[in-house]
Amino acid sequence: MKKTFKLTIEGKNRDRVLDAVKHEIRKYVKRERRRALPEGVDFWDFDCRFGATEAQAVVVHFATLTELIDGIASAGGEQFYVEILASHGRRNARPAGQQPV
Numbered sequence: 001m002k003k004t005f006k007l008t009i010e011g012k013n014r015d016r017v018l019d020a021v022k023h024e025i026r027k028y029v030k031r032e033r034r035r036a037l038p039e040g041v042d043f044w045d046f047d048c049r050f051g052a053t054e055a056q057a058v059v060v061h062f063a064t065l066t067e068l069i070d071g072i073a074s075a076g077g078e079q080f081y082v083e084i085l086a087s088h089g090r091r092n093a094r095p096a097g098q099q100p101v
Contacts, residue, residue, distance in 0.1 A: 001028050002083045004054065007073055018073050022066065025082065029062075032086045045089030054081045 005021045007014060033044050050068050051057030060068060065082070072080045094100070 001025070001085075002054075002081075004079055004081045006079045008078050014073075018069070022069065025065070025084070028084065035086075038088065040090070041088040042091045043089040045087045047083075047085045047087050049081075049083040051081050052077060052079070057081050057083060 007017055007021070009017055029046065032046075035044070037044070046062045048060050048062050048065055049057040050060045050065060052072065062084070065084075069080065069082075
């Protein structure tokens with residue numbers, strides 16, 4: 001998903017538009033996670049970029065995406081760009097004797 005979302009749409013409540021955008025992003029991620037995993041892959045990971053425009057987009061962690069969207073909205077931004085691409089994730093074995101954190 002590579003898309004520029006507009007937060008100010010004439011005739012629509014800004015908060016409802018923000019909720020709809022978040023819902024669309026969650027729906028995309030849920031759909032991607034349902035895809036069958038290729039051989040040797042443990043999970044679907046997501047490579048994300050975020051910014052006010054496509055040219056200003058920087059690499060961010062998927063878990064921080066909602067906070068960044070809320071930050072743009074609270075600052076009064078008119079739009080933002082988000083890029084979410086599914087990638088193959090592989091779990092690393094924990095070294096022997098190390099306890100889980």
